[in-house]
Amino acid sequence: xxxxxxAIKNLxxxxxxxxxxxxxHAFVPIALVNEGIxxxxxxxxxxxxxxxxxxxxxxxxxxTDYIQVIQSDGFENVPDDANVAILAGMGFTxxxxxxxxxxPRLYKYKxxxxxxxxxxxxxxxxxxxxxxxxxDEKLVYDDRFxxxxxxxxxxxxxxxxxxxxxxxxxxxxRSKLFIEYCEESLKTYEMILEVLPKxxxxxxxxxxxxxxxxxxxxx
Numbered sequence: 359x360x361x362x363x364x365a366i367k368n369l370x371x372x373x374x375x376x377x378x379x380x381x382x383h384a385f386v387p388i389a390l391v392n393e394g395i396x397x398x399x400x401x402x403x404x405x406x407x408x409x410x411x412x413x414x415x416x417x418x419x420x421x422t423d424y425i426q427v428i429q430s431d432g433f434e435n436v437p438d439d440a441n442v443a444i445l446a447g448m449g450f451t452x453x454x455x456x457x458x459x460x461x462p463r464l465y466k467y468k469x470x471x472x473x474x475x476x477x478x479x480x481x482x483x484x485x486x487x488x489x490x491x492x493x494d495e496k497l498v499y500d501d502r503f504x505x506x507x508x509x510x511x512x513x514x515x516x517x518x519x520x521x522x523x524x525x526x527x528x529x530x531x532r533s534k535l536f537i538e539y540c541e542e543s544l545k546t547y548e549m550i551l552e553v554l555p556k557x558x559x560x561x562x563x564x565x566x567x568x569x570x571x572x573x574x575x576x577x
Contacts, residue, residue, distance in 0.1 A: 362383050362506075365498045369469075369508050374442045376413050377433070379430075381455060388421060402428065402430045434459075445470075447475065453474050457470070457472075471507070478505045482517065486517040544572060547567045
């Protein structure tokens with residue numbers, strides 16, 4: 359299992375029932391059960407093909423009593439006893455739609471673990487706008503940088519722009535990997551700014567990002 363999926367697995371609190379939404383190969387549910395982290399998992403996907411692949415992997419591991427494969431559009435067919443949700447490896451727009459369609463159900467989940475492939479700042483802004491609480495974060499490098507966010511629906515005041523940009527927990531930890539992420543992001547924004555005309559409507563936003571990342575690295 360790659361670093362990204364391993365990090366997601368390691369964020370799950372013990373002894374909870376996990377619904378892996380968009381499970382693909384069911385690698386995370388299999389690892390959760392095999393390592394004794396979760397007593398029961400649901401491997402869910404909207405498409406029949408991934409469900410069949412997941413089922414074959416689960417059968418090969420002898421875990422059919424502990425992991426149930428469910429063809430489900432988001433949370434639609436997820437049993438009510440699940441109290442952890444994982445949404446990983448998808449775009450922010452897809453993850454947002456899945457969560458908004460299931461909004462009344464989100465309030466019963468102890469952990470909602472989300473890893474979007476891009477627009478992670480938009481994900482934090484969405485969490486902030488709903489006054490939800492980010493309870494943990496993990497930054498991973500696995501051929502590229504991935505940020506994994508764990509939140510619940512407990513009330514939290516809106517997060518600051520800095521927290522939305524960098525992540526409240528990642529900022530506080532300020533790991534070597536976090537600094538490397540900031541350095542790479544700054545280089546990317548600076549390169550964009552060099553070729554972007556000042557009349558472009560995106561210029562102020564990119565310029566602001568350059569300033570924020572420079573400020574973070576200067577601390």
